[in-house]
Amino acid sequence: MKLLAIVGSPRLKGNTNYLVEQALGEAAKLGAQTEKLVLSQYEVNPCLGHEDCASFDSCLQKDDADWILDRFCEADGVILATPVYWYNVSAQMKAFIDRNYFLYKHDRKYQARAVGIIVVAEMEAIEDTLHTLKQFIGESFDVEEDRIFIATGYASKPGEVKNNLRLGDEARKLGRQMVESLKEGS
Numbered sequence: 001m002k003l004l005a006i007v008g009s010p011r012l013k014g015n016t017n018y019l020v021e022q023a024l025g026e027a028a029k030l031g032a033q034t035e036k037l038v039l040s041q042y043e044v045n046p047c048l049g050h051e052d053c054a055s056f057d058s059c060l061q062k063d064d065a066d067w068i069l070d071r072f073c074e075a076d077g078v079i080l081a082t083p084v085y086w087y088n089v090s091a092q093m094k095a096f097i098d099r100n101y102f103l104y105k106h107d108r109k110y111q112a113r114a115v116g117i118i119v120v121a122e123m124e125a126i127e128d129t130l131h132t133l134k135q136f137i138g139e140s141f142d143v144e145e146d147r148i149f150i151a152t153g154y155a156s157k158p159g160e161v162k163n164n165l166r167l168g169d170e171a172r173k174l175g176r177q178m179v180e181s182l183k184e185g186s
């Protein structure tokens with residue numbers, strides 16, 4: 001069972017990364033093969049918007065989105081994790097979401113049967129950010145509502161989230177629930 005986390009925060013020692021590690025650590029304990037891809041460490045450019053994806057076998061942009069999207073499609077479970085930036089997902093996460101348009105235009109199916117969402121904000125707009133991510137998930141994945149697991153909360157300075165014990169627990173629970181739900185469904 002493969003679980004892939006896509007992380008939209010560029011802060012490697014930041015709050016989102018910490019929560020993702022908690023979730024994946026727990027999933028690994030239950031036997032999942034886990035992988036974390038921090039988007040800022042790769043080249044994932046914004047969509048060019050030509051709307052002609054279907055005419056091409058691969059995206060016209062030759063960057064890391066190509067193989068990241070392949071892995072995203074093939075994972076049994078995916079986690080989308082982002083800090084709130086200006087009332088929504090980070091630019092890295094938005095570019096990644098937009099690049100899924102190529103798959104959408106090719107009618108490519110995602111294998112994931114469980115999805116996790118992790119969102120951290122300093123003080124506001126978690127709901128707006130969740131809305132964006134849920135819209136994307138709803139359009140892209142064939143996943144039942146009860147197989148979408150969410151952990152959200154507040155923190156500001158890098159690593160500050162470690163003091164938010166409730167949120168750490170929630171992230172670990174998210175990891176466990178994803179694996180359990182995938183085991184049930186298999």
Ligand SMILES: Cc1cc2nc3c(=O)[nH]c(=O)nc-3n(C[C@H](O)[C@H](O)[C@H](O)COP(=O)(O)O)c2cc1C
Pocket residue numbers: 009010011013014015016017082083084085086087088120121122123124125154155156157158159
């Ligand atoms: C460019 C930028 C925009 C931000 N916009 C918001 C915002 O709209 N609402 C909010 O509550 N926090 C906002 N924040 C604060 C971050 O969400 C917060 O610091 C979060 O803990 C960062 O997560 P990270 O440590 O995983 O990077 C913003 C931070 C940055 C750098």
